[in-house]
Amino acid sequence: xxxxxxTRALFHLPEGVVYLDGNSLGPLPIxxxxxxxxxxxxEWGELLIRGWNSAGWFVQPRRVGDRIGRLIGAPEGTVxxxxxxxxxxxxxxxxxxxxNPTRRIVLSDSGNFPSDLYMAQGLLASFGxxxxxxxxxxxxxxxxxxxxxxxxMLTEVDYRTGRLHDMKSLTAKxxxxxxxxxxxxxxxxxxxxxxxxxxxxxxxxxxxxxYLNGGxxxxxxxxxxxxxxxxxxxxxxxxxxxxAPFAFDLDYRPGAGIERMRVGTPPVIAxxxxxxxxxxxxxxxxxxVRAKSVELIDLFIREVETRCPELELASPRDGTRRGSQVSxxxxxxxxxxxxxxxxxxxxxxxxxxxxxxxxTPLYIGESDIRKAAAILEEIMTKRLWDRPEFRRxxxxx
Amino acid sequence: xxxxxxTRALFHLPEGVVYLDGNSLGPLPIxxxxxxxxxxxxEWGELLIRGWNSAGWFVQPRRVGDRIGRLIGAPEGTVxxxxxxxxxxxxxxxxxxxxNPTRRIVLSDSGNFPSDLYMAQGLLASFGxxxxxxxxxxxxxxxxxxxxxxxxMLTEVDYRTGRLHDMKSLTAKxxxxxxxxxxxxxxxxxxxxxxxxxxxxxxxxxxxxxYLNGGxxxxxxxxxxxxxxxxxxxxxxxxxxxxAPFAFDLDYRPGAGIERMRVGTPPVIAxxxxxxxxxxxxxxxxxxVRAKSVELIDLFIREVETRCPELELASPRDGTRRGSQVSxxxxxxxxxxxxxxxxxxxxxxxxxxxxxxxxTPLYIGESDIRKAAAILEEIMTKRLWDRPEFRRxxxxx
Numbered sequence: 001x002x003x004x005x006x007t008r009a010l011f012h013l014p015e016g017v018v019y020l021d022g023n024s025l026g027p028l029p030i031x032x033x034x035x036x037x038x039x040x041x042x043e044w045g046e047l048l049i050r051g052w053n054s055a056g057w058f059v060q061p062r063r064v065g066d067r068i069g070r071l072i073g074a075p076e077g078t079v080x081x082x083x084x085x086x087x088x089x090x091x092x093x094x095x096x097x098x099x100n101p102t103r104r105i106v107l108s109d110s111g112n113f114p115s116d117l118y119m120a121q122g123l124l125a126s127f128g129x130x131x132x133x134x135x136x137x138x139x140x141x142x143x144x145x146x147x148x149x150x151x152x153m154l155t156e157v158d159y160r161t162g163r164l165h166d167m168k169s170l171t172a173k174x175x176x177x178x179x180x181x182x183x184x185x186x187x188x189x190x191x192x193x194x195x196x197x198x199x200x201x202x203x204x205x206x207x208x209x210x211y212l213n214g215g216x217x218x219x220x221x222x223x224x225x226x227x228x229x230x231x232x233x234x235x236x237x238x239x240x241x242x243x244a245p246f247a248f249d250l251d252y253r254p255g256a257g258i259e260r261m262r263v264g265t266p267p268v269i270a271x272x273x274x275x276x277x278x279x280x281x282x283x284x285x286x287x288x289v290r291a292k293s294v295e296l297i298d299l300f301i302r303e304v305e306t307r308c309p310e311l312e313l314a315s316p317r318d319g320t321r322r323g324s325q326v327s328x329x330x331x332x333x334x335x336x337x338x339x340x341x342x343x344x345x346x347x348x349x350x351x352x353x354x355x356x357x358x359x360t361p362l363y364i365g366e367s368d369i370r371k372a373a374a375i376l377e378e379i380m381t382k383r384l385w386d387r388p389e390f391r392r393x394x395x396x397x
Numbered sequence: 398x399x400x401x402x403x404t405r406a407l408f409h410l411p412e413g414v415v416y417l418d419g420n421s422l423g424p425l426p427i428x429x430x431x432x433x434x435x436x437x438x439x440e441w442g443e444l445l446i447r448g449w450n451s452a453g454w455f456v457q458p459r460r461v462g463d464r465i466g467r468l469i470g471a472p473e474g475t476v477x478x479x480x481x482x483x484x485x486x487x488x489x490x491x492x493x494x495x496x497n498p499t500r501r502i503v504l505s506d507s508g509n510f511p512s513d514l515y516m517a518q519g520l521l522a523s524f525g526x527x528x529x530x531x532x533x534x535x536x537x538x539x540x541x542x543x544x545x546x547x548x549x550m551l552t553e554v555d556y557r558t559g560r561l562h563d564m565k566s567l568t569a570k571x572x573x574x575x576x577x578x579x580x581x582x583x584x585x586x587x588x589x590x591x592x593x594x595x596x597x598x599x600x601x602x603x604x605x606x607x608y609l610n611g612g613x614x615x616x617x618x619x620x621x622x623x624x625x626x627x628x629x630x631x632x633x634x635x636x637x638x639x640x641a642p643f644a645f646d647l648d649y650r651p652g653a654g655i656e657r658m659r660v661g662t663p664p665v666i667a668x669x670x671x672x673x674x675x676x677x678x679x680x681x682x683x684x685x686v687r688a689k690s691v692e693l694i695d696l697f698i699r700e701v702e703t704r705c706p707e708l709e710l711a712s713p714r715d716g717t718r719r720g721s722q723v724s725x726x727x728x729x730x731x732x733x734x735x736x737x738x739x740x741x742x743x744x745x746x747x748x749x750x751x752x753x754x755x756x757t758p759l760y761i762g763e764s765d766i767r768k769a770a771a772i773l774e775e776i777m778t779k780r781l782w783d784r785p786e787f788r789r790x791x792x793x794x
Contacts (some may be wrong), residue, residue, distance in 0.1 A: 012442045021446045028442040036437060036666070037430050044612055045409045045425040048743060049418045052793035057613055059792070084661025086635035087484060094523065110647060115636035115661065118649035122634030126491065126523070135647060209662065215441055216454055216665035237519030238483035239512035246794045248748050250507060250532060252515035264481025264512065265606065268613035269433070269667050346445060351645050395456070396449035397643045 002288035008363040010280050011213070018368045018375075020347045023187060023325045023358025026213030032276040039272040051268070060275070061240075061266045062258070065221055067278045068212070071286065072185060072204065073195030074223045080258045081274075082266055085186060085207040085220040087236065089153075090119045091261060092203035092222060094235035096151045096180040097123075097131070099202075099228060103150030104131050107179070111138040111158040116184055120153065138163060142173060149179040156194070157187035157323030160350050162315045164192075164322055168199045175200060186210060189221075191324035191360075192293070193286045196223055203228075211324065211360060214274035222261050229257040238263035280362060292361035294319035296369050297326045300359065303373035304328060308380045314354050327354040334397070338390035339379045345372045349397050399685035405760040407677050408610070415765045415772075417744045420584060420722045420755025423610030429673040436669040448665070457672070458637075458663045462618055462655070464675045465609070468683065469582060469601065470592030471620045477655045478671075479663055482583060482604040482617040484633065486550075487516045488658060489600035489619060491632035493548045493577040494528070496599075496625060500547030501528050504576070508535040508555040513581055517550065535560060539570060546576040553591070554584035554720030557747050559712045561589075561719055565596045572597060583607060586618075588721035588757075589690070590683040593620055600625075608721065608757060611671035619658050626654040635660035677759060689758035691716035693766050694723045697756065700770035701725060705777040711751050724751040731794070735787035736776045742769045746794050 012028045013019055019027060043055040052058045065079035072079075082088075093106065106120055117135065124131040136144045138158065145152060152174040156167050171181045180202040188194045190211030196204045204223040208214035224232055234254065239245045240262035243253040254260035298319055304311055311328040330336055330353060337349040347357040357372070379385055409425045410416055416424060440452040449455045462476035469476075479485075490503065503517055514532065521528040533541045535555065542549060549571040553564050568578045577599040585591045587608030593601045601620040605611035621629055631651065636642045637659035640650040651657035695716055701708055708725040727733055727750060734746040744754040754769070776782055 012438070014443050014445070017445070019445060025441075025446045025448075027445060028437060033434050033437045033442075037434050040425060040430045040433060040612075040670075041409070044422075045430075046411050048411070048414070048416060048424060049422045049745065050738070050743070051422075051613060053791045083480060083484065084635070086637075086661035087480065087633065090633060098523075113636075114639075114645045114647060117647055118634045118636055118639060121649045122630075122632045125630070126495075126632050207662070215437075216448060217662045217667075219664075220661070233519075233522070235519050235523050236484065236487060237515045238481070239510075239515055240483075242511075242515060246748065246792075248511050250511060250514055252518045264483035264617070265604070265614045267616075267664055267667050269670055270614075270664050273437075273666055341447070346447070348446065351643065394450045395643075 002284050004292065004361055004365065007280055007284060008365070011363045013363060016344045018345045018372045020345065020357040020359065020364065020372060022360035023210050024348055025209055025216060026211060026277070027363060029213055029277045029280060031279065032215070032273050035276045036269060036273050039269065057266070057268045060268065060271050061262055064271055064275050064278070068189065068208070068221050069223070071281060072189050072223065073197045075197065078226060078258055079221050079223045080261050081219045081221050081271060082262055083220055085184070085205055086115045086119050088205040088220045088222040089116045089182070089184065090123055091234055091236045092182045092205055093120055093123055093151060093153060095232040096182055096203060098233055099231060100150040100180050103148060105149045106131060106133045106151050106153055107141070107144055107149045108133065108135050108153045109138045109141050110135055111160065111163065112153070112155045113159050113184065113186065116153065116155060138165070141165070142170060145173050145177050145179060147177050149174065149177060151180050151182060153182040155184035155186060157191065159187060160314070160354060161327050162322040162325040167194070171199045171201055187323050187325065192290045201225065208274050212274070213277040213280065215270065217270065218274050219267055219270055224258055224261060232260070234260050236263050240264060240266065289361050293324040293359050296359045296361065296364065296366065299366065300326060300357065300369045300373060303370065304376060307373055307377035310380060324360065325356060325358045327356045329353050330355065332385055334393070335385040335390040336379060339385040340376060343375050343379065345375050399681050401689065401758055401762065404677055404681060405762070408760045410760060413741045415742045415769045417742065417754040417756065417761065417769060419757035420607050421745055422606055422613055423608060423674070424760060426610055426674045426677060428676065429612070429670050432673045433666060433670050436666065454663070454665045457665065457668050458659055461668055461672050461675070465586065465605070465618050466620070468678060469586055469620065470594045472594065475623060475655055476618050476620045477658050478616045478618050478668060479659055480617055482581070482602055483512045483516050485602040485617045485619040486513045486579070486581065487520055488631055488633045489579045489602055490517055490520055490548060490550060492629040493579055493600060495630055496628060497547040497577050500545060502546045503528060503530045503548050503550055504538070504541055504546045505530065505532050505550045506535045506538050507532055508557065508560065509550070509552045510556050510581065510583060513550065513552060535562070538562070539567060542570050542574050542576060544574050546571065546574060548577050548579060550579040552581035552583060554588065556584060557711070557751060558724050559719035559722040564591070568596050568598055584720050584722065589687045598622065605671050609671070610674040610677065612667065612674070614667065615671050616664055616667055621655055621658060629657070631657050633660045637661060637663065686758050690721040690756050693756045693758065693761065693763065696763065697723060697754065697766045697770060700767065701773060704770055704774035707777060721757065722753060722755045724753045726750050727752065729782055731790070732782040732787040733776060736782035737773060740772050740776065742772050
């Protein structure tokens with residue numbers, strides 16, 4: 001049984017804050033500050049350039065990738081770290097399209113994270129009108145998979161509502177239709193059990209600053225199914241993905257296996273912070289995390305619906321059909337969330353009208369849930385959100 | 398007059414080490430450890446998601462970009478940080494090709510950093526045989542610019558020898574021929590004066606872990622000439638470059654000006670370390686840095702040629718025609734560099750046979766140069782490099 005008191009003790013949670021936004025940015029692992037300081041002073045400071053070999057910086061993207069692989073069902077040597085999720089989406093899509101050269105349609109849905117769609121638009125626009133990005137409603141995806149689709153590109157958990165796609169069945173259906181699949185696991189990795197091998201995904205990508213607590217702008221990961229190792233051509237073909245980066249050949253030769261998905265010089269400081277954050281998963285059962293998450297969200301839904309009838313549940317009520325987050329709609333959602341944050345309950349707002357809460361059993365428990373619901377009730381019944389300062393939009397919402 | 402004793406005191410230089418590899422990885426700014434620790438504990442730890450607004454994380458890529466802009470002659474609002482240099486090369490090239498749609502040739506040279514060529518190959522291969530990457534010798538570049546060239550893509554300072562291209566005249570010639578220019582300033586920014594505005598470059602890119610001392614894998618920068626602000630289409634079109642990232646529209650609309658060159662979530666921890674490193678440039682005159690660099694390299698060449706006649710100068714002898722580094726050739730270059738490193742003189746080796754030394758006046762002075770030359774002499778005259786352990790190749794050279 002996972003000891004959640006022990007995992008909670010690994011994180012710094014500010015005094016007086018109930019943090020329900022770990023689905024956007026996970027909290028600071030307490031050990032990260034010292035570990036990063038040590039990397040700076042003992043590795044960068046003392047080893048300087050020699051750190052690439054003797055401190056293991058060069059192999060860090062693979063080593064850390066393997067640690068994430070264990071959380072998503074990816075065998076060793078199939079995941080590598082680097083860049084941002086948007087870049088990895090582009091890389092996966094560019095590769096996948098070339099692996100399916102006779103087809104012209106990229107199928108996605110309106111529940112995909114916008115940046116994934118933007119990256120696809122950016123890539124496809126480079127080819128004039130050769131390709132079509134077809135965006136359907138989430139519930140229409142299954143019916144839209146046909147033998148014209150080159151690539152099915154989806155985010156498993158809808159960032160707005162937590163609605164969960166059936167990754168296994170959609171992947172199987174895509175495969176049967178001759179399409180490749182790219183799964184964005186941004187809201188999956190560290191949130192719920194997932195097995196890219198069992199699901200038979202072709203590519204999977206994700207960020208690490210949400211449920212994996214890697215810090216603001218932490219590097220992304222990419223998984224490639226071993227069957228594509230020798231044929232996937234990385235459009236973003238940088239020197240770190242070259243078969244022999246330090247031969248300085250003029251011609252690109254892709255590295256073996258997942259190595260070719262590396263691009264530029266890896267972000268060592270950020271990877272060090274992420275590496276510490278991943279220590280929190282040692283001894284943690286993802287099944288326990290999932291069970292606790294469903295239980296806590298069920299409790300939160302009950303509490304909120306009882307206390308705040310004017311808020312409308314925007315997430316699936318069935319715990320097996322949602323990720324580790326829950327949203328409610330209200331026309332004044334933005335102001336309500338600002339009022340909540342002012343009272344120490346930190347969630348976030350997603351346009352047009354939903355307030356969103358990430359539920360992260362690693363450091364959130366039942367008392368947090370009850371406290372958040374009680375504060376929300378007070379804000380709603382006393383209309384505490386109805387103030388000009390809570391309507392002032394910030395740059396980042 | 399720049400006070401180099403003062404700048405030297407800002408960096409940690411390990412006891413007993415003469416560090417002549419700042420052209421590969423600059424040393425740790427002493428203030429970085431505490432500043433990063435403060436960012437972790439006070440910003441990430443306490444503010445959590447609110448850091449995007451209240452700690453200025455969201456605007457950091459532009460703010461830090463402006464600091465670098467001041468070192469390369471780029472006006473405010475024309476430089477933004479993010480990703481890696483390889484990614485920024487791709488982004489610049491993809492944009493530039495679309496801005497010159499009737500032409501099919503990308504011209505570069507064999508002195509360009511291989512990753513720039515690899516990224517170009519990766520991009521161009523996506524289009525089948527539509528484009529040609531023409532790689533000529535550095536001295537043939539000028540003659541190869543004709544009215545078939547879409548984009549001239551060069552690194553100003555040759556990573557192997559320090560040989561300097563004439564950026565202003567090549568850019569003018571390209572422009573007269575109707576070609577756009579992309580300048581990689583990896584070995585220029587922080588090394589010598591450069592003025593992207595006066596040179597009339599279309600795009601400029603660079604990394605920040607060399608002469609700018611941002612740390613291993615520090616983020617890259619991209620400059621776009623304001624005349625392209627409204628027309629450059631970022632193929633890598635991520636949400637942070639969207640006109641309204643938090644509207645979560647399904648369609649990409651490029652942000653204003655340089656904002657559109659942002660891609661994914663910015664690497665806040667790494668940008669914080671870089672921000673500290675840039676403090677070292679306050680009150681520093683790049684002309685002074687340049688004069689001191691030429692003087693120190695001239696001294697090093699004289700010392701080495703006198704003491705070690707078997708080493709052949711691989712860099713231009715004329716200080717105005719090289720960057721802030723110097724290389725010597727020897728068939729046993731690799732072993733010689735390993736022997737030097739074992740004696741505390743840290744430079745690096747570049748295949749096939751050159752030993753390379755970065756000369757960085759911010760923290761390197763005359764006594765370092767004399768000491769390095771004396772140790773090199775001892776290694777050469779006593780053949781101290783002739784040991785099996787110095788021939789064992791490391792992953793990263």
